[in-house]
Amino acid sequence: MKIWAVANQKGGVGKTTTTATLASELAATGKRVLCLDIDPHGSLAHYLRIDPDDEQAASLADLFSGEVDSLAPLIHNTPWQGVSLATGGARLATLDRHGRQGLGRVLGRVLARLADDYDFVLIDCPPTLGVLTINALAACDLLLIPTQTEFLALKGLEGMLRTRAMVERARGRPLDYLIVPTLFDGRTRACRQAFETLQQAHPDLLWPHPIPTDTKVREAAALGETLSQHAADSRAASAYRDLINHLLQNGPAPAEMPGEEVAA
Ligand SMILES: Nc1ncnc2c1ncn2[C@@H]1O[C@H](COP(=O)(O)OP(=O)(O)OP(=O)(O)O)[C@@H](O)[C@H]1O
Ligand SMILES: [Mg+2]
Known part of the structure; x- marks a missing residue:
């Protein structure tokens, strides 16, 4: 079982879209995928038409606060075949504010018990560098950092990379990562410049x-459909498929990343 965290403390850069689309593309290749929505806003849950604040259902907030000690009762089937979801909703915000420690160990422990049930766990992080994001980083095998191709988003990336390095030191094993440029419009000079800046600063990753x-x-999000269900031939669907094919074959493996041409 592989655990991928999708994180960036900058808001609106495509974390939830990336999580949802990678999850559905993985499921389309026959992988069993569990998504963890650890954003108190519950955007991924809403996308999958599950209420993150359903008081009748146990949630990730119960897991992190110690009221339940297993993920199994928190997992929902979703309308997307092969994709399951556990979510936490607004109650997760309290945990983040109170800086609860040890969530990474909790996540690592409960996920280990599901190793035979899922091939991939994808964690959609909130737009903060709080305790929830840090603990997702502590538990994951690969960090994907969606980064909007615009000037201010590049500034946010530096903070994210510092946090990644800190977590890597703390956990004492490498934390591989890949920066995924998002929301790119090749017709605008600002996007092209931001992408060039990214290439110069982070050529390998x-x-x-x-x-x-x-x-x-x-x-697709408005309809609750996967991007491929809604528009399999769209440019974004094709771009996400290229990314998932690369990750499945090589992991982040920077040296083996295919060509550099960028469509305008
Ligand atoms: N490639 C894209 N093309 C067009 N719209 C996109 C694309 N990627 C994301 N969006 C839209 O941009 C908005 C923000 O995307 P998303 O919710 O995935 O970002 P996020 O980083 O998860 O945001 P937050 O920080 O609030 O959790 C959404 O309305 C989403 O539908
Ligand atoms: Mg989001």
Whole structure:
């Protein structure tokens, strides 16, 4: 079982879209996928048409606060075949504010028990560098950092990379990562410049094919459909498929990343 965290403390950069689309693409290849929505806003849960604040259902907040000690009762089937979800909703915000320690160990322990049930766990993180994100980083095998191709988002990336390095030191084993440029519009000079800046600053750990801005992404979310269900031939669906194929074959493996051409 592989655990991938999708994180960036900057808001609105495509974390939830990336988590949802990678999950559905993995499931389409026959993988069994569990998504953990640890964002108190519950955007991924909403996308999957599950209420993150359902008081009748146990949630990740109960796990992190010690009221339950297993993920199994928290897991929902979703409308997407092969994709399951556990979510936490607004109650997770309290944990983040109170800086509860040890969640990474909790996550690592409970996920280990599900190793035979899932091939992939994808964690959609909140737009903060609080305790929830840090503990997702502590538990994961690979960190994907969606980064919007615009000036301010590049500034946020530096903070994310410092946190990654800190978690890597603390856990004492490498934390591989890949920066995934998102919301790219090759017609605008600002996007092209931001992408060039990213290439210069992070030549080895940047996915070289930015995910384009594509209205099909928003439409799919509005309909609760996977991007491929909604628009299999769209540019964004194809870009995400290229990314998942690369990750499945090579992991982040920067040296083996395919060509550098970027569609305008
Ligand atoms: N490639 C894309 N093309 C067009 N719209 C996109 C694309 N990626 C994401 N969006 C839209 O941008 C908005 C923000 O995306 P998303 O929710 O995935 O970001 P996020 O980083 O998870 O945000 P938050 O920090 O609030 O959790 C959403 O409305 C989403 O539908
Ligand atoms: Mg999100």
